[in-house]
Amino acid sequence: MKEYLPYLPLVIAIIAASLGYVTGQRSGKINRFFQQVDINLKEVCGPMYFSLKRVFEIEDAQKREEYTDQLFDEFSTLNPNLYKLGNKFIIDWFIETKNLYIKFKKSRELEDWEEYWKQLYGLKVMLGYEYEKNFDALYGEYRWFQRTLTANIFVRIWHELIYILFQAAQFIVLVAMLFVYFSVGDYFFIGQFPKGMISVSILILICTIMLYGLLMIIGADISGLRKQRNSFTRKLGKKYVPNLIDFWDKKVIRSNKNVEIPEMYKQRKY
Template identity: 35%
Template sequence: MEIDFIKYLPVAAAVVSASLGYIYGIRSKKNDRLIQFTQENLKEIYSPMYHEMDKILDKTMSAENREKLLDLYFDKYTATDIPVYKLGSLELLDILYDLRDKYKNFKVVRDKEKWEDFWWDFKNNLYHKVKQGYRNSIGLLYRDFKWQQYVQSKPYWKRLYFESMRFLFETAKGSNVLAALLVYFSGSFALIGIDFFPDDFWKFCIMILGMSIVATIALMMPNIEYITLTSNSRNSFTRKVIKKHFPKILEKWDKFLVGKKNYDDVPIMHDKRFF
């Protein structure tokens, strides 16, 4: 069956318009508030809390000094004058207060099992979530920073080119999602016999999806700098999985990208003598 493309042009225009509206729409007051709140909790809570915990977890620290730091840590972050609510997570607050109680209990009984139970939760639960919140906050605030820094240092005509390529790339990605949804719904309705869409509409959607995928792939090369600067590929889920199960493959890939390490220009180490 031949598809009448003309009658579906308004649909294509709607897909593109929706993509542009989704990607380049005016930021709402709610999003502005989110950015402001993220700046506040990163500065006042997440950053100091994360770095203090990182210091407590230092393996070279003595047990006595570690316990002193833990005393200071819980005294500080469970005090009434600290806006710990800016962690923005009831789960995280519950974990913090639960660990405070566990630590107090350990201080009273001085039992090894109590200490091990507390330490495991402190390291694998609280620290993990604080670190995640710290990284997510930085990612939200500074995701486009390196890209804008890179673009603004270029001549005007290059800035225009890079921003145009980015615009087309993000539009193509948005079109992929919308076209895939249209394929899903139109195909589902066609299978169950609901005449909500014209008979050949799902074929048109597949064509649009194919074109947007091809456009996305074609636009990846001129946008390689944008993708690199705005991604967190070294800590992505895929990289973590490969690192855990196939570390040698990841090591070879990194060597391929970065090249072999060359230590010829490393300065001489200070040879400190102990008497």
């Protein structure tokens, strides 16, 4: 063993250099990724997604087709911005959608229209997901820093503390779930744990979930500040109790009796 000690500094130097190289490469790739996401969001994904949403929102068939023509003209394969989208699968899907649209315009058959519209709907779903992910990657912690950096020191410490506890509680719940899993496995197959370990592990899991729920209530706004996407709880609420979410949004958040509403432009209906 002693004969290898003189080589130890060399080994440490090689490992340190390798780690430094890997870290530097990763840091460079992350910086390049954020630059690409910034371009993607502002020049391609965002404009394309909202243009596509407008196509789906229009009820008049003629205007819908006009807006669709504008969409495919703006983001044609000759436009280099299309390839800044980054996601090759979506680019290929977009090109295929355009081809189906051209096919429909030539035939004007209902079958071609339905095939194209289903393809277009899939494009809308993928672009919506891509937009949310890119927006969250770029501006995910915008409101968090806006709140903490402009607040006083006590509010800042409180937010940071609750967030750390929230993350720790998530980890503890995961460990408790693994504990239950191994306790059940030991009871049926190994038999090394003391008797009653399953009950203890389940009790620990229940306590950790209660702690996690308490922290969720205390720091309900913190989770929303750390990311721009709708939380899992809000998504469940929109799906199963939409009336409650609408009440919160319209009556609690937006309600203001002191808002002065200007006179409406009165125009004859068409």
